[in-house]
Amino acid sequence: MSSFFRWGKQETQASIESSTWVRALDVGGGGGGDDAVALVRDLARTSAVPRRLEARVLAALVGVFDGDDRDRAGAELLGDDETALAALPNRRVVVADVARTRQDEDLFRGDAVRAALERTLARFCADRGAPYRQGLNEVVAPWFGAALREAEASLGTPGAMPSRRAAGRCLAAFATFVDAYAPFLVTEDEEAEALQLACEIFSWLLRYHDPALARALDQHDVSPQLFATPRAAKG
Numbered sequence: 001m002s003s004f005f006r007w008g009k010q011e012t013q014a015s016i017e018s019s020t021w022v023r024a025l026d027v028g029g030g031g032g033g034d035d036a037v038a039l040v041r042d043l044a045r046t047s048a049v050p051r052r053l054e055a056r057v058l059a060a061l062v063g064v065f066d067g068d069d070r071d072r073a074g075a076e077l078l079g080d081d082e083t084a085l086a087a088l089p090n091r092r093v094v095v096a097d098v099a100r101t102r103q104d105e106d107l108f109r110g111d112a113v114r115a116a117l118e119r120t121l122a123r124f125c126a127d128r129g130a131p132y133r134q135g136l137n138e139v140v141a142p143w144f145g146a147a148l149r150e151a152e153a154s155l156g157t158p159g160a161m162p163s164r165r166a167a168g169r170c171l172a173a174f175a176t177f178v179d180a181y182a183p184f185l186v187t188e189d190e191e192a193e194a195l196q197l198a199c200e201i202f203s204w205l206l207r208y209h210d211p212a213l214a215r216a217l218d219q220h221d222v223s224p225q226l227f228a229t230p231r232a233a234k235g
Helices: 010-016 018-029 033-046 051-060 069-087 091-100 111-128 136-155 164-181 190-209 211-219 230-234
Strands: none
Touching (some): 018 051, 051 136, 091 111, 091 136, 111 164
16 A cells, blocks of 8 residues: 555545645644644545645644644754664664565665665654664554655655655654554563563574574574564464
8 A cells, every 4th residue: 555545536636625634734733732633633534635745644643733843853853863773772673674664665665765764763762762662663654655755746756755854744743653552662661671682592592503594694684583582473
């Protein structure tokens, strides 16, 4: 699925209703609060969304509007993303997850896109003071994909990257969603710490008992988290 919203026959209707959407989004940017979020959600249930507004609408659905405090904070957080990525203790897991993110979509296949998604995830984890958890790459994907499509539509260039403002909006919406609906993804607990330690021990045991296999897995960025956990075994 290339987009969160449906298009096709709705496209003409969406263009007609574009001004309605812009007014609703402007209400939120002007400090409309919960009322603005409710307005956007009601519109999303009944009206088609213009492609050029998809990224803004997706962010507004979780309460992030262009120009509000969370939107500005998201852009500011991106300033030190390279440092955040280098500091991640499980950076290789991030890289491996990002490489698998929505590879059925052309939008997510470029090296620049992957690098930007890695930095977004790293910046989020650094801001929360928490290690990366597998699956966060798919949680951020809807907002990140919408930002990519917005960039392509605005610049008329396939493969165009989001502006700093659009990337910040994406990060802010992602963070707001996790805080509201999935805080367990960034909350450390004894079970998660024990699992991380067990994976490290497993890695050392594998290097001792089967060095060739350990090297092959390392070369392909296959960490123990991907095959030595109950979740991985069930998959």
